[in-house]
Amino acid sequence: MSLPVITAFRNSPDRGRGFARDMRVRWAFEEVGQPYDVRLVSFETMKEPAHLALQPFGQIPTYEEGDLALFESGAIVLRIAEQRAGLLPNDPDARARAIGWMFCALNTIEPPILEREVAGFTERDRTWFEERRPILEDRIHNRVRRLSDRLGDADWLDGAFSAGDLLMVTVLRRLERSGILETYPNLPAYIARGLARPAYQRAYDAQHAVFVARSSGETGS
Amino acid sequence: MSLPVITAFRNSPDRGRGFARDMRVRWAFEEVGQPYDVRLVSFETMKEPAHLALQPFGQIPTYEEGDLALFESGAIVLRIAEQRAGLLPNDPDARARAIGWMFCALNTIEPPILEREVAGFTERDRTWFEERRPILEDRIHNRVRRLSDRLGDADWLDGAFSAGDLLMVTVLRRLERSGILETYPNLPAYIARGLARPAYQRAYDAQHAVFVARSSGETGS
Structure with a gap:
């Protein structure tokens, strides 16, 4: 095949x-x-x-x-x-929660991160770019602060590493050079755990x- | 139970x-x-x-x-x-494609629509609001034009009505009063078919x- x-x-x-x-x-x-x-x-x-x-x-x-x-x-x-x-637990409830984190990564966390990225590509020369920057960063903080609270000192979002963590790590990586994640030390550590996987x-x-x-x-x- | x-x-x-x-x-x-x-x-x-x-x-x-x-x-x-x-076909391939349209609705179509909506709520009094409006609308057009092309004259995105159509219709409905969808007559008709379902x-x-x-x-x- x-x-x-x-x-x-x-x-x-x-x-x-x-x-x-x-x-x-x-x-x-x-x-x-x-x-x-x-x-x-x-x-x-x-x-x-x-x-x-x-x-x-x-x-x-x-x-x-x-x-x-x-x-x-x-x-x-x-x-x-x-x-x-x-990438998904066998237990049906745990499986549903892992899929929940997949949607969360793509529909709750990624949109404000991409909005800031797209503004950086397409609106950098506009008069409003600098003044809007903190607005865009606040939108990201509002989401990643809650994510950081939920993660706490766990290794992964819900038990073992799952497809939800995989997507979340790739989404959060987009903030690597933004300075935003430094406010939430458990998130860079979470990303690092993902990136360390063989x-x-x-x-x-x-x-x-x-x-x-x-x-x-x-x-x- | x-x-x-x-x-x-x-x-x-x-x-x-x-x-x-x-x-x-x-x-x-x-x-x-x-x-x-x-x-x-x-x-x-x-x-x-x-x-x-x-x-x-x-x-x-x-x-x-x-x-x-x-x-x-x-x-x-x-x-x-x-x-x-x-809400999902029995055929495994068709099922996977329907789930694909679910992710498409939430990760490809909804973000630019919400970006425009959030700007309307939070940046309406800013100096740049009117000048940015066509930029935000262009981002939506870039997505819904392609969606309209794919839908063509079909009733639903891929065969029978699915969870993908359900999410897509709820996402597109957010544009109802925007004037954007009028450029793509098959999309208001698609929304109308969804809303007509009992x-x-x-x-x-x-x-x-x-x-x-x-x-x-x-x-x-």
């Missing part, structure tokens, strides 16, 4: 620092021990009909496995977690290798 | 127009024919430790069923859809009744 295939940026905008959303999917594959293939796509290719048929918004990652084509990194991670053990390291190295190969002049297929 | 219990606003900020996130959960219950109870909470109660234990961010809805407590409307809808037939109507009436009871002087428990 052929391996599942995901798409990733041919030229990663973050220079291989692991912020692109294929990182979440690679990490999930590594946690459950599922080998996978990667098809690299350019920014031009991503807007063409063949890719839009897989991903209507012209983004990455996508996931193809037999006749199934999926998009949305959260849905792909959930699919992987349902296929093999390692599966994360393998996934990170795999995506970083794409950048290294590109920048050393070797071209992908 | 006791019924699942959800929380909803005692005083809905939208005056019973169905934009609060308990609406999604009520609609899901109605689609699968699962009776439920509602506990109304005030804005003060939502920030107290007992509610924060259920919902770390001090929001609604929550979901309690036996020993299970859940938050995140997406996770609650998925839980309901997994317990009873009616299950939607029952859910809408149930949440609207809370507002009517409050405004006529009858107090909830």
Whole structure:
């Protein structure tokens, strides 16, 4: 049987620092021990009909496995977690809570973090940029303060490491250089625990290798 | 066996127009024919430790069923859809794609819509509000245009009505008075099909009744 295939940026905008959303999917594959293939796509290719048929918004990652084509990194991670053990508890209640943390990462924590990031990319030259910055940071603080309270001194959000932690760590990593998380020391420690997992390291190295190969002049297929 | 219990606003900020996130959960219950109870909470109660234990961010809805407590409307809808037939296809691939549309509604479509809404609530008096408005609207257009292209002339996003459509319709409804959706006539028609479902109507009436009871002087428990 052929391996599942995901798409990733041919030229990663973050220079291989692991912020692109294929990182979440690679990490999930590594946690459950599922080998996978990667098809690299350019920014031009991503807007063409063949890719839009897989991903209507012209983004990455996508996931193809037999006749199934999926998009949305959260849905792909959930699919992987349902296929093999390692990312969701067996107990049905604990499983539902872990899926709850997946939605929390993507629908409660990520939006204000991305709002600040997008403003940094697209509104930096606007007159209001500096004055709005504390407003955007307050929105993030309002969420991550509560998250920090809930995590407390636990290692993970609810018992053992789960797909909820996987997504939450990738979302919180986006704040690494913001200075915001330093107010909540348990959150950088939580991120560090995630990044120390061997599966994360393998996934990170795999995506970083794409950048290294590109920048050393070797071209992908 | 006791019924699942959800929380909803005692005083809905939208005056019973169905934009609060308990609406999604009520609609899901109605689609699968699962009776439920509602506990109304005030804005003060939502920030107290007992509610924060259920919902770390001090929001609604929550979901309690036996020993299970859940938050995140997406996770609650998925839980309901997994317990009873009616919101997810039986075919595993189609089921995975329907869950993909759930994540799409909440992680791709809702964030730019909420960003515009929050700006309307919190930045209306700022000097930059009018100048930023088209920027925020462009971010929404970039997403809903692609969604409109994908939907085409289909009734629902992928075959039969699913939990993905349920969440997408509730998210798109937030644009009802924005003038944005008029550019994409298939989207208002898609919303209208969702709102015409008897299950939607029952859910809408149930949440609207809370507002009517409050405004006529009858107090909830």
